[in-house]
Amino acid sequence: MTASFAEVIGSEVAIAGIGATAFTKASGVSEWRLAVEAVGAALADAGIDPSQVDGLVTYSMETNPEIAVAQALGFGELKFFSRIHYGGGAACATIQQAALAVACGLAKVVVCYRAFNERSGMRLGSGVMADSAPPTTESLRYSWTAPYGLKTPASWAALFAQRYLHVYGATTEAFGRVAVSARRWAATNPKAHFHGRPITLSDHQASRWIAEPLRLLDVCQETDGAQAIVVTSTAFARDLAHGPVIVRAAAQGSAPQQFAMTSFYRDDLTGQPETGVVGRQLWVQSGLRPADIDVAILYDHFSPLVLMQLEELGFCGRGEAPGFVQDGHLDAGGSLPTNTHGGQLGEAYLHGMNGIAEAVRQLRGTAVNQIADASRVLVTGGSGPPTSGLILARAD
Amino acid sequence: MSFTVIHAGRSPAFPQPYPVGLVVLEEGTRLVAELVGVPHEQVRIGMALQVEFLDCGEDFTLPVFRPAEAA
Numbered sequence: 001m002t003a004s005f006a007e008v009i010g011s012e013v014a015i016a017g018i019g020a021t022a023f024t025k026a027s028g029v030s031e032w033r034l035a036v037e038a039v040g041a042a043l044a045d046a047g048i049d050p051s052q053v054d055g056l057v058t059y060s061m062e063t064n065p066e067i068a069v070a071q072a073l074g075f076g077e078l079k080f081f082s083r084i085h086y087g088g089g090a091a092c093a094t095i096q097q098a099a100l101a102v103a104c105g106l107a108k109v110v111v112c113y114r115a116f117n118e119r120s121g122m123r124l125g126s127g128v129m130a131d132s133a134p135p136t137t138e139s140l141r142y143s144w145t146a147p148y149g150l151k152t153p154a155s156w157a158a159l160f161a162q163r164y165l166h167v168y169g170a171t172t173e174a175f176g177r178v179a180v181s182a183r184r185w186a187a188t189n190p191k192a193h194f195h196g197r198p199i200t201l202s203d204h205q206a207s208r209w210i211a212e213p214l215r216l217l218d219v220c221q222e223t224d225g226a227q228a229i230v231v232t233s234t235a236f237a238r239d240l241a242h243g244p245v246i247v248r249a250a251a252q253g254s255a256p257q258q259f260a261m262t263s264f265y266r267d268d269l270t271g272q273p274e275t276g277v278v279g280r281q282l283w284v285q286s287g288l289r290p291a292d293i294d295v296a297i298l299y300d301h302f303s304p305l306v307l308m309q310l311e312e313l314g315f316c317g318r319g320e321a322p323g324f325v326q327d328g329h330l331d332a333g334g335s336l337p338t339n340t341h342g343g344q345l346g347e348a349y350l351h352g353m354n355g356i357a358e359a360v361r362q363l364r365g366t367a368v369n370q371i372a373d374a375s376r377v378l379v380t381g382g383s384g385p386p387t388s389g390l391i392l393a394r395a396d
Numbered sequence: 397m398s399f400t401v402i403h404a405g406r407s408p409a410f411p412q413p414y415p416v417g418l419v420v421l422e423e424g425t426r427l428v429a430e431l432v433g434v435p436h437e438q439v440r441i442g443m444a445l446q447v448e449f450l451d452c453g454e455d456f457t458l459p460v461f462r463p464a465e466a467a
Binding site (some may be wrong): 144147149151159160162209210213214265 | 404
């Protein structure tokens with residue numbers, strides 16, 4: 001029963017701390033150091049001594065073992081560690097795993113983290129590279145696309161984006177408006193890579209092609225950095241530095257015929273049904289409706305997928321997202337201010353974890369682009385692969 | 397069904413820009429494949445294609461598609 005999250009966890013689990021490194025293009029330090037710095041910062045933010053941590057959660061493509069982070073920060077006994085598959089799709093699932101562990105009493109303080117040098121180190125945008133390793137079930141799935149040079153995440157997303165334009169008669173300006181909105185938010189966020197650098201729709205239309213119909217300004221950044229989030233019981237969080245931000249709902253989702261960004265064999269290619277699986281659970285768990293959400297943090301690896309997520313989550317109807325965005329709903333003063341930190345197009349690409357931190361800041365009332373009285377924020381993991389999502393809420 | 401034209405790929409084997417299609421066969425099967433014999437600016441969803449088999453050597457053959465000849 002999907003309702004069981006509400007019944008079992010209710011409002012008993014909270015986020016108590018957030019911490020990040022600087023977001024750069026060349027950190028100059030190891031990924032281990034980035035992870036340790038961010039986890040340490042998140043614990044300091046919460047006011048929790050490292051010796052109290054007994055759980056760690058991260059997700060695939062992370063190179064820092066839990067035990068290396070624990071060693072460097074002087075943790076004691078670890079009782080819960082979990083590593084979720086599917087890269088950025090799993091961002092919000094880290095919080096779900098931590099919440100389940102806390103609610104079940106398996107752990108008291110669980111830190112979720114992501115750290116990488118994905119600009120100066122192995123670039124994530126490179127996609128599937130030549131590999132001499134023996135084939136696996138997973139790598140073989142790319143053998144249907146890689147021989148034709150369809151090897152990068154941008155090129156996979158492009159096939160969905162092209163179909164969306166064709167079916168709904170939209171133009172690439174619809175994608176551009178998502179990017180313009182993100183960059184406008186980023187322009188006033190000092191932590192954003194694109195701080196002070198907004199773009200216009202003309203800039204978007206003039207930017208070079210990456211994989212048609214995706215242009216450079218439709219594609220997220222690659223970033224060096226780390227972000228960590230501290231999850232604990234709401235009761236414990238009430239005694240800590242910032243008080244609790246409640247985990248109101250948390251879900252994972254994979255849809256029929258799911259591949260990791262290459263789900264090309266579904267009847268309909270104009271959506272991201274894995275996000276729909278997540279969204280339906282979030283509404284059931286929370287008892288909320290789209291109109292109840294004050295701020296959305298939608299995983300913006302590629303701008304067209306933000307349009308599809310808006311539709312999958314029910315913020316607008318199928319094919320209506322271009323008009324929804326054009327009407328300014330994602331911007332300041334709109335009905336659904338979205339990616340108020342600038343998103344991964346504007347702030348940094350931390351595989352979704354920096355978006356969870358922004359949701360926490362909005363609910364604490366400490367965001368640089370604060371939305372007045374924000375009390376409920378919906379966050380998504382990356383669509384395309386199996387994905388995840390959260391609704392976070394201000395404590396009563 | 398859909399297509400892309402890749403301008404910033406990472407594979408030296410493919411001179412850029414190059415089109416890649418998501419092609420639907422008459423039988424309903426769908427597959428990703430290279431599009432040949434058509435300038436990338438002229439690729440459109442719905443255009444009729446026909447298969448040909450590209451010999452890549454060493455027992456490696458790939459189906460690719462080019463615009464169908466008028467019947």
